[in-house]
Amino acid sequence: xxxxxxxxxxxxxxxxxxxxxxxxxxxxxxxxxxxxxxxxxxxxxxxxxxxxxxxxxxxxxxxxxxxxxxxxxxxxxxxxxxxxxxxxxxxxxxxxxxxxxxxxxxxxxxxxxxxxxxxxxxxxxxxxxxxxxxxxxxxxxxxxxxxxxxxxxxxxxxxxxxxxxxxxxxxxxxxxxxxxxxxxxxxxxxxxxxxxxxxxxxxxxxxxxxxxxxxxxxxxxxxxxxxxx
Ligand code: BV8
Numbered sequence: 266x267x268x269x270x271x272x273x274x275x276x277x278x279x280x281x282x283x284x285x286x287x288x289x290x291x292x293x294x295x296x297x298x299x300x301x302x303x304x305x306x307x308x309x310x311x312x313x314x315x316x317x318x319x320x321x322x323x324x325x326x327x328x329x330x331x332x333x334x335x336x337x338x339x340x341x342x343x344x345x346x347x348x349x350x351x352x353x354x355x356x357x358x359x360x361x362x363x364x365x366x367x368x369x370x371x372x373x374x375x376x377x378x379x380x381x382x383x384x385x386x387x388x389x390x391x392x393x394x395x396x397x398x399x400x401x402x403x404x405x406x407x408x409x410x411x412x413x414x415x416x417x418x419x420x421x422x423x424x425x426x427x428x429x430x431x432x433x434x435x436x437x438x439x440x441x442x443x444x445x446x447x448x449x450x451x452x453x454x455x456x457x458x459x460x461x462x463x464x465x466x467x468x469x470x471x472x473x474x475x476x477x478x479x480x481x482x483x484x485x486x487x488x489x490x491x492x493x494x
Contacts, residue, residue: 267491268432269348271458272338273449277438277465279357281481282329288440303413312395319409320392323375326357327391334437334484335363341488342366350427352420354439354446356411369427371418371446377410386410418445428452434460435487438480441468463487 276286287299297314301307308315342349342365351360351368356375360368373379378389378397385401389409397407412418428434434453441447450470453460462472463483476483 267345267347269350269427269430270341270345270433270435270491271350271428271431271449271453272352272435272437273439273446274338274351274353274355274360274437275439275441275446276355277440278334278353278480278484279329279332279355279359280438280465281332281334281479282357282359284325284329284355284357284359286438288442300414303411304415305413306415308408308413316393316395316409319375319411322356323389323391323393323409326359326375329357329359331359331363332481334480335359335365337485337488338437339364341491344492347432348427348430350424350431352424352427352449354443369420369423371412371420371424373409373411373419375409375411379408379410380404380406381408382406421445424449425452428458429456431458434458436460436462436464436468436470436472437484438464439468441470461487 280286302315302318338351351365353368353370354372356373358376376388377386378393379386380399380402382404383399383402385399387400396405398405399407428449434450436450450460460472462475465479467475467477
């Protein structure tokens with residue numbers, strides 16, 4: 266019987282909900298490389314462009330519906346007899362809308378806004394404008410609550426503790442190209458934790474077990490196996 270389970274998810278979990286993965290778009294948006302838009306420098310240089318990028322992502326995420334994989338992970342977390350840590354690189358809230366709790370968004374959440382002056386957080390308006398004043402301090406220093414390239418991911422201490430507490434590490438729908446998330450599987454292996462990858466195509470990281478298929482097929486099947494014990 267499996268104890269605590271650590272699940273790291275990436276863009277592939279939400280692909281069948283219609284949210285484009287980074288690789289599928291060759292990492293491009295309006296001919297910009299995502300790495301060039303999702304950075305503090307880009308926001309400094311052209312805040313309107315970056316706000317437009319996230320306004321579009323926020324609208325798409327709000328219009329998307331959870332798929333069977335999101336729902337299966339929420340079911341696992343509700344019914345498994347040990348903790349299920351849901352750590353995601355995704356900025357959408359499809360896991361929460363499936364009933365999952367305490368989802369750890371290590372790269373932030375596109376539905377939220379952050380004040381760069383006073384660190385106040387609130388639910389972003391559908392369209393954020395560069396000059397929007399912070400509802401708390403009033404300064405026009407507002408930004409999407411997103412971890413950009415070159416910024417430190419959120420909740421790293423909680424994530425470390427969760428990995429150490431787990432018996433099984435599962436990677437779902439991520440290419441494992443972005444660090445430090447891409448290093449979590451190695452951390453698990455060093456701790457002697459069994460690792461499983463559920464992905465459309467197996468990545469080249471050394472998981473103990475790799476299953477290929479669409480998340481909406483292979484994640485519910487795996488969850489049912491775990492819950493059957
Ligand atoms: C940091 C929010 C310091 C933004 C994101 C050189 C070498 C190594 C590292 C670096 C380097 N230069 C710079 C770095 C560090 C950098 C990094 O790793 N860069 C990469 C590009 C090399 N990392 C950082 O800057 C991070 N910060 O390092 O700070 C630090 C760290 C720790 C402690 C102290 C200091 C911050 C990174 C966060 C960036 N923000 N997201 C936004 O969303 O707009 S990253 C963003 O890209 C996502 O969040 C995600 O993490 C990543 C995309 O990855 P995936 O989710 O895997 O998506 P991808 O498209 O790549 O793959 C899709 C997968 O789905 C595929 O495997 C495919 O097979 C699968 N799939 C597709 N369809 C399906 C499917 N699977 C199942 N079913 C399907 N239907």
